[in-house]
Amino acid sequence: MVEVEVRTRTGHAGRGASPTGQSVGGYEALVLRDNDPGTYDGLSVHRAVENVRQVIAPALIGRDVRDQAALDGLLVELDGTPRKSRLGGNAVYSVSVACLRAAAAVAGRPVYRTIARTELTTVPVPSFNVVNGGRCGDIVQAFNEFIVVPYRAADIAEAVETGIRVFDRLGAVIEKYTGTSAGIAPSYGYRAPCDDPRVVLELIQEAVDASGCADKVAYALDCASSQMYDSTTGAYELKGKPVSSAELVDYTRGLTEDFDIVFVEDLLEENDWDGFAHAVSQLTRTLVLGDDLIATHRSRLEQALAAGAVDGFVLKPNQVGTITEALETYDTAVRHGLLAVPSGRSGGVVDDIVMDLSVGLQVPIQKNGAPRTGERIEKLNFLLRAAENIPDCRLADVGGIVRF
Known part of the structure; x- marks a missing residue:
């Protein structure tokens, strides 16, 4: 790097x-x-x-x-x-x-105060990427990230502890399901134990219940479906079978009816504008976010707005290349009532500027990785420190944006 x-x-x-x-x-x-x-x-x-x-x-x-x-x-x-x-x-x-x-x-002053648009009163709810999918050995899990969102924690300290507690319990739950030790994925979450997204969510829910955190936790998905898309057939891979864009949306709608899912990210391939628009119309219990679809480019966000293709986007400033360009995309989203979710990267860095954006822009949710490696733990510590330095700081209220 x-x-x-x-x-x-x-x-x-x-x-x-x-x-x-x-x-x-x-x-x-x-x-x-x-x-x-x-x-x-x-x-x-x-x-x-x-x-x-x-x-x-x-x-x-x-x-x-x-x-x-x-x-x-x-x-x-x-x-x-x-x-x-x-x-x-x-x-x-x-x-x-x-x-x-x-x-x-x-x-x-801290960077987050330098870029702040309003008075600072909150820190965002951190979300935890606890199970990683993709192509890992014999298992092809279509969905890339299964995420825990402690959205009803009382404060940032409880949110951090909740995410870590669930992650710790989840290893034992996966080992019980597979009969072997829980594998570590390249993004440092647990390796998906099967190709069925519903089963993975059920295992995470079991870990949440075992942690005594069921009243505090919801879920989120990053599908990264460009990785599972076959451009020659126009089909997506799901549970070992090809499915259409509409079938993938319908399957995911079923998941959102059975699990409290805050957002679904990159459900379709990065050029499937019609598919994203269809997802927005069908997934009424969750928010549809674009990551690869938008790539933090204002022009692509404007295209998504015109197509009715997203409810928000994932803010990764390195995707567009400069802080100014990233903030222009963020400001465009805010003007149109869209959610922006700052996110670290799987190949992350310590002292990531994305955390300053998360606090300075007063966003409700921030994407973190699994609480296993130093650059991810540092992000959690950043939020704890910021909360101590912001007078009367509270955890952002996500209740106003969830749709379940």
Whole structure:
């Protein structure tokens, strides 16, 4: 990964690093890698680093770090491609984040206060990706993430403990179901124990009940269906069989009738605009979110609005490449009454700017991963610290947005 440090003449500094994801949509800013099989199996980022040093740095030196929009505009101009493919989205994004952090350091306040649009009174409900699907060995679980949302916790401390308690209990539940130890998936949740999404939800519900948290917890799904879509047949894979877009929506509607599901993300392939619009009309007990569909691009969100294709989107600023572009997409969503859910990435970084966005923008829900690795635990600690530093802080009220 790329990490950039920006220093000002006043002695202030800011760092930025660019994450990546296991499920990466086709409209995301390009993660520029060296593709040299002899170095990190092709995943090294020396070219992106050199683009920061040789192209970006000379253009930014001497400019005012407090003018984020102008700096990001220059970054976009320097690259000049739709997906930041010349300099690398990882180079551009890391610089954009570093500039924002340096500006906050100059102002002497946290980044989340620098970007805040309103008075800060809440921290978001963290959600926990506890079971990971996809293609893992002999099992092909069509849905990518099964998520626990402790939306009725009394405060952030109880929300964090609830998510961790359920995750801890879930391992034993899965072991009882499979007769073997619960496997760890690439995204560090438990590996899906079967190909049936309903069974996975039932196992999670068993863990929730065993944790004594049934009155506090709801669920969410990230289907990442672009990974299960066959462009030659126009069909999706579900439980080992091809299904149409309409059949996938109908199946998911059944799940939302039997489980309290706050949102369903990327239920269809990233270009299936008609399918998303159909999902919005049919899934009346949940919110339909676009991730790969939107890729945090304002133009794609506007297209989704025109098509009636989403109830909200997943805010991943590295998808579009700069903080300014991500905030423009967020502001567009808010103007049209859509939900924005900031999210970390499976290939995440410590001290992720997405947490500052989560608090500063006062969103109701934030997506986190499984509470197993350092970069995910750090995000939870961030929310705990922010709650202590915001006077009379409370957990965001998700009751006003759920549809079950």
